[in-house]
Amino acid sequence: MSADYSRELEFALRAVSHASELCCSVNGKISPDVLEKSDKSPVTIADFGSQALVSRILEEAFPDDPIIGEEDASELKQPDQMNFLNAIHAEMAVLGLHPTSEQIFHWIDRCSQKEYCDRFWTLDPIDGTKGFLRKGQYAISLALIVNGEVTVAAVGCPNLGSTVDDVPESIQGEVFSAIRGQGATARPIASLRNPESIKVSSRTATSEMVLCESVESGHSSHSHSAQVAERLQISADPVRLDSQAKYCVVARGEADIYLRLPTRPGYQEKIWDHAGGVLVVEEAGGTVTDVTGKPLDFRQGSELSNNRGVVVSNGACHDQIIEALKAVGVS
Numbered sequence: 001m002s003a004d005y006s007r008e009l010e011f012a013l014r015a016v017s018h019a020s021e022l023c024c025s026v027n028g029k030i031s032p033d034v035l036e037k038s039d040k041s042p043v044t045i046a047d048f049g050s051q052a053l054v055s056r057i058l059e060e061a062f063p064d065d066p067i068i069g070e071e072d073a074s075e076l077k078q079p080d081q082m083n084f085l086n087a088i089h090a091e092m093a094v095l096g097l098h099p100t101s102e103q104i105f106h107w108i109d110r111c112s113q114k115e116y117c118d119r120f121w122t123l124d125p126i127d128g129t130k131g132f133l134r135k136g137q138y139a140i141s142l143a144l145i146v147n148g149e150v151t152v153a154a155v156g157c158p159n160l161g162s163t164v165d166d167v168p169e170s171i172q173g174e175v176f177s178a179i180r181g182q183g184a185t186a187r188p189i190a191s192l193r194n195p196e197s198i199k200v201s202s203r204t205a206t207s208e209m210v211l212c213e214s215v216e217s218g219h220s221s222h223s224h225s226a227q228v229a230e231r232l233q234i235s236a237d238p239v240r241l242d243s244q245a246k247y248c249v250v251a252r253g254e255a256d257i258y259l260r261l262p263t264r265p266g267y268q269e270k271i272w273d274h275a276g277g278v279l280v281v282e283e284a285g286g287t288v289t290d291v292t293g294k295p296l297d298f299r300q301g302s303e304l305s306n307n308r309g310v311v312v313s314n315g316a317c318h319d320q321i322i323e324a325l326k327a328v329g330v331s
């Protein structure tokens with residue numbers, strides 16, 4: 001008999017919904033506090049707050065499960081970051097939580113696991129921090145990996161309305177979720193009620209397809225994707241979106257292709273940037289591989305070190321994309 005993951009999904013949804021409340025509160029402010037990480041990427045009080053909240057809920061429900069998450073609390077512990085830490089306390093208080101600073105550090109640092117094991121969660125507390133800062137798309141992405149397979153996923157997209165052009169005014173976005181083998185659903189992130197089944201598009205003619213990619217050309221090569229689009233005779237302009245919202249729009253059939261093409265040698269994709277989105281797309285009937293057509297390997301710790309780039313599609317055109325990538329010299 002296969003294992004029942006309904007409890008895992010229930011807590012994952014609750015954790016993502018709770019974290020999205022904090023993210024929306026911070027996102028509503030004119031300009032949230034931002035720190036620069038050692039790799040020069042931005043991190044906000046919402047990234048830390050979201051990671052702490054999800055970690056807290058998982059610790060209570062599944063105390064033995066390790067978590068591989070994006071953030072750690074080392075910056076926050078610096079004496080010159082007191083204002084930043086106080087801002088996190090203030091956001092938690094809005095949600096009725098009054099933890100000590102030590103508790104916040106503990107929750108965040110519980111997600112600092114790096115090693116692969118048979119069962120673990122991976123968390124991106126805000127995927128698309130740059131999108132969050134420009135009040136565009138971002139996602140809270142949580143996934144459970146069992147024996148190397150993404151098994152449960154909940155990807156909250158607080159700024160994603162019923163279409164990509166329709167940005168909701170308050171917390172009205174959707175959370176996309178899946179249990180392996182049971183299909184994918186979308187439901188309102190605020191209520192978590194009335195899940196609706198989602199499916200990838202049934203389009204087969206590549207000339208009619210919609211391709212999406214990162215807003216940031218530093219995260220995915222826009223010039224290579226334009227060459228692929230030309231080969232596939234795609235006429236529509238690419239839709240540029242931050243975060244795993246791209247996986248979600250492919251999963252619900254609004255777009256047909258999501259390309260993430262390497263911009264520089266040496267960058268390894270991180271598991272938290274993909275795990276949740278991968279399961280949602282696969283369970284909606286789509287296909288996810290790297291640029292060579294290999295499945296993503298989630299057994300390598302925090303990085304997808306056996307893969308290069310990511311190709312997501314409705315399935316119908318996947319082989320054609322892989323061929324086109326070879327023809328334009330990406331693989």
Ligand SMILES: Nc1ncnc2c1ncn2[C@@H]1O[C@H](COP(=O)(O)O)[C@@H](OP(=O)(O)O)[C@H]1O
Pocket residue numbers: 041070124126127128129130131213214215216218219220241242243244263264267270273
């Ligand atoms: N050179 C690079 N190539 C691919 N992805 C990169 C990258 N540098 C940073 N990223 C990742 O791109 C993610 C955002 O993706 P997107 O462009 O699709 O919104 C970032 O997640 P965070 O925002 O969680 O840090 C970060 O992990």
Ligand SMILES: [Mg+2]
Pocket residue numbers: 124126127128272273
């Ligand atoms: Mg990310």
Ligand SMILES: [Mg+2]
Pocket residue numbers: 047070124125126127128129
């Ligand atoms: Mg992030």
Ligand SMILES: [Mg+2]
Pocket residue numbers: 041042070129
């Ligand atoms: Mg980041």
